[in-house]
Amino acid sequence: MDGIKPLAHLPARARIWIYQTEEALSDQDILAINRELTQFCSSWQAHGKSVVAGGAVVDSHFILLAADETVAAVTGCSIDSSVTFVKMLGERYERDFFNRTGVALRTDQGIRWVDFRSVGTDDEISSDQIVYDNTVKTVGEWRAGWLKPIGESWLARFLPSKV
16 A cells, blocks of 8 residues: 555656546545545556555546656556546446546536537637646646636637637
8 A cells, every 4th residue: 555645745747647527426436436546546556566646536527646657657558557447437437537528617606517619619618717627747737737717728729819
């Protein structure tokens, strides 16, 4: 179990993968998935070495999995094993964690899901709207900028140009 670290204790340079689901997970499912994440992280291997990793369900819609690669680089087969694990979670909890067309927007009412292609045509979406930017690649980027205005994210290119 010494390979497990809470996300808060992983270094900023640790790689992070974010998986999302449109339908919120129940509190019971969150507890169960967090237990399974702990088990996965405790046995995750890369090139025969234990991966120092952490994972958690965040905001009822996101599975975060992170690895400090200073001991063992996470590549090929070790990434495949994590993807297989998340796919298994999706099957078990009847959620799609691999829908890449949906983006999550933070609103006063909670999380709103939209197809990324509608960002420029939906009159309710502005450049100031807060989006969960799942393109972050490290724990440091996640801490500093997972939540950001659409105008500062990869989605900005879909916003209408101001003339």
